[in-house]
Amino acid sequence: MIWSILAFLTLLAGLFVIYPLLRKAPRVQSEEGQQANIVLFREQLSELDRQLADGEMDEQQYRELVAEQKRLLLADESDLPVMESTRSRGAWLLMAGLLLVPLLAFSLYHQLGASEDALISELMEKRLVNRDSEADAQIRQQLQQRIAGRLQNHPDNVYYLVMLARMLLEDGEFLQSSATYQRAVRIAPEDADLQAEYAQAAYFASGNRFSPEADSALERALALDPNNLTALGLKGIRAFESGDYLVAITSWQNALQAIHPSTPQAESLKAGIERAREQMGDSMPSLRVSVSLAPELTADSGQVIYVFAREWQGSPMPLAVARLQVADLPTTVVLDDSMAMPNGKLLSSADRVEVVARISSTGSVAPSAGDLEGASEALSMKKQGLAATIVIDRKL
Structure with missing residues (x-):
């Protein structure tokens, strides 16, 4: 595809240059030049006639000057075809250059490997179109x-290393994928995404x-x-496997806050969080909150809802926060210490709390005019199986 585009652009550019050159050169300028020379010759001849009549020169001088003017006129006329011939040669040289330059460019393009990059780009486009078809396996192999061939000549190309590592990971070639990622992180050690992907590949390569x-x-x-979402997910897995459920x-709550709640990734994170809570049992105090919107109020489905607990008649700083969308309503969320603000107090540290849904x-989590809100009464954190029901029913 890219070769067709390049060929078309070259042809189009060539037409703009060649067309004026192939047109027959107009002779208007040459004829005008001849006429101007003749007019000038006649004026000079008239002046010589006057000078001869006035006695300013003799007959011999007159004849010599007239002959000189005729010679100059003939010389000017003979120069015109020479200029036309020079222009013709220049045109053909330009045309030859126009043909040779693309050929030379394509030759260098092949030698420097850029054509291979173009082929890789084409295959990537084909794969996007045919990802779910039978042709995908063949395209992926190509x-x-x-x-792999490109990396033989350019082993430090991080872009291709990452592409190859991801494809190997898709194929279940975890050892090869991990080794390829390792090459990439040595070249770009400050890339957080790359380090997280390498950690994931190394995890799979070690048998999970x-x-x-x-x-x-x-x-x-x-x-x-x-x-980093990938890193947070892996951190949660590592903590779960070691029994550090909190x-x-x-980790999974933090990752969940950064993605849309209805995506498959969000569902997986929610399931992991529930499993971790089940493993913890009653060891971590929690608060189950049911949230709904009053029927007389309306809000856009994409608007953000913050459900948070804060100390009753104490600091307004949230002890635990969950982030939802209006489209999720009505719903139930569980607040616990895993949802605490960075460097903030824990939900389990409070005696009584108030739960707000906004x-x-x-x-922003900060209140502002136009927000819709609902809140609970004071709740004692010393009770087991604590639950609250909040109806968002007023406008700030």
Whole structure:
């Protein structure tokens, strides 16, 4: 496809240049030049006639000057075809250059490997179109072979290394994928996404265990970007496997806040959080909150809802926060210590709390005019199986 586009553009550019050159050159300028020379010659001849009549020169001088003017006139006329011939030669040289330059460019294009990049790009486009078809396997194989070949000449190309590593991961070739990611992170060690993907591949390559390589890459990714989704997911898995369920819940809750709640990834995170809560049993105090919107009020389905608990008649700083959308209503959420604010107090540290559900008109957790809100009465955190029902029924 890209070759067709390049050929078309070259042809189009060539037509703009060649067309004026192939047109027969107009002779208007040459004829005008001849006429101008003749007029000038006649004026000069008239002046010589006057000077001869006035006695300003003799007959011999007159004849010599007339002969000189005739010679100059003939010389000017003979120069015109020479200029036309020079222009013709220049045109053909330009045409030859126009033909040779694209050929030379295409030759260099092949030698430098850019044509291979174009083929890889075409295969990637084909794969997007045919991802769910029978042709996908063949396209993927061709793409993988092309990328591997490109990396033989350019082993430090991070872009192709990551592409190859991801394809190997899709194929279940975890050891090869991990090794390819390792090559990439050596070249770009400050890329949080790359470190997180390497940690994931190393985890699978070790039989779904956190090897030293996976642990190291995960810690590096979190240090570079504490909110990296892949890293947070892996951190939750590692904590769950080691029995640290609170860290697992906290990690997955943080990841959940950054993605749309109706995506498959969000559903997986929610399921993981529920499993972690089941494992914890009653060891972590929690508060189950049912939230609904009063029928007389309306809000856009995409508006954000913050459900949070705060100290009763105390600090307005939330102890635990859940983020939802109006489209989720009515719904039930569970607030616990895993949903605490960074460096904030824990829900379990409070004696009595108030639960607030607020539909934000600005997207911010801070209240503003136009927000819709509902709140509970004071709730004692010392009770087991604590639950609250909130109806969002007033406008701020």
